[in-house]
Amino acid sequence: MTSTMISGSSEQLLEQQQQELRNRKLKELVPKKKPAQVKKVSWRERAAFYATSTLAFLSVTAGASLLFLVPLYVDPAISTLTSDFIENPTWCTTTRRDDVIGLMNCSWSSCREGCTSDLYRCTHIYVKYIIETSNETLFSNLSTAITASIDNDMQQARTLMQTASHTISNITDIVHSDEAILLVNIKGCGYPPTVMCKNFSDLYGEEGTVFPCYYSRTNRTLVMTAYNQADQWSMIINFFFVPFVITVISSMGLCFMHCDCSCQKERSPQQRQRQRERERCGERTADDRHFCRRPRLDNLSDSSISTRVDMLTPAVEVYKPPL
Structure with missing residues (x-):
């Protein structure tokens, strides 16, 4: 009975050691987390952020103010001027x-x-x-x-x-x-x-x-x-033209910064394919860029192409795959 207890405890100890060994190997297989790299913000990105925030604030504020200023001030001023007092x-x-x-x-x-x-x-x-x-x-x-x-x-x-x-x-x-x-x-x-x-x-x-x-x-x-005609014109300029101009200029600024507002012709599928190849090759290193170059054909005549095909035909016939 004593020998049975000793064998059971030794087996349990052996299992614990094997389990610890497995856990250690699993930890070694798990890839280590790389320390988070803090991206440094350049002054151009900061300037673009603040410019975008300012233009968006001006565009939204001036555009929303027109909803209240037009019926309360601009429309009465226009009606007063058209009545010709x-x-x-x-x-x-x-x-x-x-x-x-x-x-x-x-x-x-x-x-x-x-x-x-x-x-x-x-x-x-x-x-x-x-x-x-x-x-x-x-x-x-x-x-x-x-x-x-x-x-x-x-x-x-x-x-x-x-x-x-x-x-x-x-x-x-x-x-x-x-x-x-x-x-x-x-x-x-x-x-x-x-x-x-x-x-x-x-x-x-x-x-x-x-x-x-x-x-x-x-x-x-x-x-x-x-009645004062100058006051009516001043009301129209201050409460309509000024917010309207601010809205238009700020919206154009946002479009210029974040949208492609230029008028360009639609490219054909072949042109788009070539553009994607250029961009893909541009991302490669200097050593790998030669793989992106197209093969250069010295002679594109029909005779040269047929000659190359004739030269390749015997090789294809001679080669037989192993059974």
């Missing part, structure tokens, strides 16, 4: 004001805050304006003072409006227009702090109020309280 202000007198309730009755409003919401409550202000008068110089000075006072001192603006009302009532050679609608701008809407509808309605909505205004030559029923 007068450059020098005339004088308007408020004839009536209607505060209307109901979606069907509010197809337009003299002023509303927000241009996308539905109208359930609106204000209609109607005016008459002076078409012809002989005291344009006096009116021009008064209108300039009133326009400057509206932005700074509302009480002073009301006082100047009362003065203008008394001055107009003493003039007889005045030709008034038919009744027109008063708008805060060409769309009749806007957003604070540029458009404050409560102040607008309180200042111009009182019947008999006299104030400087601008009417459209193409539609005599449209009247605005403020």
